[in-house]
Every structure is written in C-alpha cells, then in structure tokens.
Amino acid sequence: MLDIKLFRETPDLVREALRKRGMDPAPVDEVIKLDTLRRDLIREVEGLKAERNRASKEIGRTKDKAERQAKIDAMRAVGDQISQLDEQLRQVQGQLNDLMATFPNIPDARVPLGADESENVVLRTVGEPRRPDFKVQPHWDLGPALGIINFEQGVKMTGSRFYVLSGAGARLQRALIAWMLDLHIRQGYTEKYTPFMVKSDTMFAAGELPKFQANMYKDHEEDLWMVPTAEVPLTGLHMGEILDGADLPLRYTAYTPCFRREKMSAGRDVRGIKRGHQFDKVEMYIYCRPEDADAELEKMLADAEQTCAELGLTYRIVQLCTGDLGEKAQITYDIEVWSPGVEEWLEVSSVSCVGDFQARRAGVRYRPEGEKRTRYPYTLNGSGLGLPRTLIAILENYQQPDGSVIVPEVLRPWMGGIEVIR
C-alpha cells in the first residue's frame, strides 16, 4: 500500500512509477478524485457530529419536558443526515481502499529501466560455470536412478508436479534446511516457527491479497490460506503493533513449506523438481528503520550469497529491471546458481526491499527513540535459498562420472556419515 500523501503531493512520481513498470497511470487521477471527495464528506459529517454531540449534552441537562422534546425532534433530522453521509463516506472510503490496494510499489531510483526479464542486469558472477567433460545427467534422470527422487509416487497420490524424496535425498533436503537455519542464526537472525496457514487479513498485509488470490490454496470452510512463502507469516508477526525503535532492526529466519497454485503452462519447467505446487524454503526477513534499509539490503544479499558460497556453487547476482520487479518490491536482486545438468542458471533466491509497503498494509509501526509520533518501518525479505533448486544444483554440480553425488562438506554433519550418494 502506498502513502495517500504521495498521490496528493507528488502524483507525477506515482504516474512515473507506473509507467516504468509498463502500467497505465490513469488510476492515479481516480485516487485523487476519491480522496478529495472523501475529505469533503469527512468535513461535512464531522461538522454535523460536533453539532449533535453538543445538542445531546444539552438535552441531558434540559428538564422542561416540552423544550426537551423540541430539541430531540430537531436532532432527529440531523441524525438521519449523519447516517446518510456516513454511508456515503463508507462507500467512498471502501472504493478508495480497494483502489489503493491495487497499486504496486514505487521502484527505487537505482532500478534499471526495462520491459521484461530480458533486460535484467547481471551485476557479477562468482565462480566459473561448471561444464564437466562427462555427460552430466539432469536431476530428473539422476534422482530416480539413485533412488532418491520418485516422481510416480507423487503423481499417484496427489497429481502432476508432486514428487517424493527418498532416503539420502530426503535427508539431503533436511540437512540443507537445518544447515541454512543455523547459518542464518549465526548471521544474526532469530529463528521462527510459524503457522503454515493464515487468515485473509494476513494475506492482505503481506500484499498477496487481493491480487494473487488465484495463485494460492484455500480452505474455504475455515477462511484459511496456505502460505506461498514464509514472508507471509513473518509479515503477520507484528500486525497492528507499535514497535520500540530501539529494538530495530528485527531480523527473522523461518523454514516453511510453500504452496503455490500456479496455472502451470504446458511445456514450461515441466520436468523435474524445479517448479512444483509445494516446495520448501528457508526465508530471511528484516524490519528496520528506513534510513538503515540500504545497509540491511546489502547485508541480506551478502547473507544469501554466503549460502551459495559455502555450498561451493557458482552463482551470479542479477538486478531485476523495472518491468520484471515484483509488485511489492522497490528493488530486487536475484541470485542464480549454475547447474550443468539442466544447463541453466537457477533462481534460488530473491532479495528485496519493499519499503513501507507491507508495514503499511499490516499496520506495523515503530516509535523512533525519543520521538512522539509513530512511523512505518521498512521491511526486507529474501530467500536463504529455495530448496528444490538448491537440491538440483547440488545433484548436478557434485555429480561424478559414475553417477554418484558427493555431499558438500558443510552438510555432512546432518548426513549421518554419508559422504557420497550412490
């Protein structure tokens, strides 16, 4: 949610932001119109309410029967007028809220202009893409051959794009989760275990509703949604709270499964475990003062990078252009790891600053030290790596000519002595 003041005071800035994202700036004028109407109504109805409050107190003091009745009769009309205006105001307010909720965040000035993902900018590459001289099997062949991924069983019980991890495969994923959480704790994040289902309010707060309704799973009887990312419950954690400025920044990490109900287009990433309706992820999330956001963004990116580096993976940092930038984000860096089996750069992490966009929706505020007024904190989120893709990269990068897979050093403490999966 954007600040209504931006529309009042600097509407051109909002229009420009929409154009950069390739969107129509026309709704800005609609907001201004509704906001003006809203404030006109407020002034009118509040004047009447003030009058009513004054008169009502007088009525309470009036002893004379006839005089009292006369005053009551006079006020009855005012009361009707008030309820009429209140109703009108409610409608206008509702329209304005609905409209405001549809605006994407304003891209940071540093974000390069571009129409779509083809115009994203590779900032740097760390390591050399591995291209072994033997034929690297893609994970969808290797996994079943090693008996650690079973696609048929997943499809049998649930449907396409579901799979079962088995034995060392399941264990490898669990090792990754445990190792990543421990790493993030060392980096200064507090671990949270959260609900995997949340109410509509929480989905709205995180910016998933109303726009991405079609991409999420819902229990219609209970009005509960399955989280598409841990970012959702980590945003919900402090809904409606006023945080103490001295406590910022708050840094959290959480493991959750993620559920996404995408209309999977035929032919796109259909093979393997790259894109499923259910996947696991370890997430980082930060609440900070606006003035600290740049430093925190750098930290989070460095923290996510460290994950790739310690796993010994070749990766590159990609800055998203305005046309590819997510709805909520002001600025986003993707981390992609090279995987020689699928022969592509896999997006394993996306690190974003969303400004006060989510805090505003969630009603999370903080009181700067020594100040009376409250402000909205900035929030940042980033994956400490999505697991299926990290798993793909490990299976394909650590593959030996004989089809066995070496377990990365850092994961071995969780692998019960397994150094090679064969």
Next chain:
RNA sequence: GGAGGGAUGGCCGAGUGGACGAAGGCGCCUGUCUUGAAAACAGGUUAGGGUCUCCCCUACGCGGGUUCGAAUCCCGCUCCCUCCGCCA
C-alpha cells in the same frame, strides 16, 4: 461438536443510557524537596483522522442495530477461560 463465563488504556481494575477517552491502583515521564537517590507531594502519561500548535471527529474485542445521545441495551462474529465429548 455441546454447556457456561469473559474481552475496558503499558498492566490490574471500576463503570448497566447523558458530567466517561473513560474512577482508582501499578508502571512510566516531568517538577518541588534533596549534596545525590529514595520517600512524599504536584502535574503529565492511548492511537488514528479532519483546512491539525487552538479546535473538532472516531475508537472501551470486531461488525451491524436501537436512541437526540451507547463502554453501558439488541443482533451476528472472533478470541480467551472452565466443564463434557472427540482426537495425534
């Protein structure tokens, strides 16, 4: 799933139609006193909104309703507690 009780400010807790944004207490802040602190005393201490240093409006779990006027009455919902049932 069934029966009953409850939800008031940072916390405890009063309030059953008008003087209540809300008694009293605790906590916190400021001042007086003190060499300093404590104690005592005095004052202050919610958030959001409006043409916003004054002033006005809104909010007593949430949403409706009754009324000139609602923390207080009515309806619906949510959450918490107790008991019964069921359950990993």
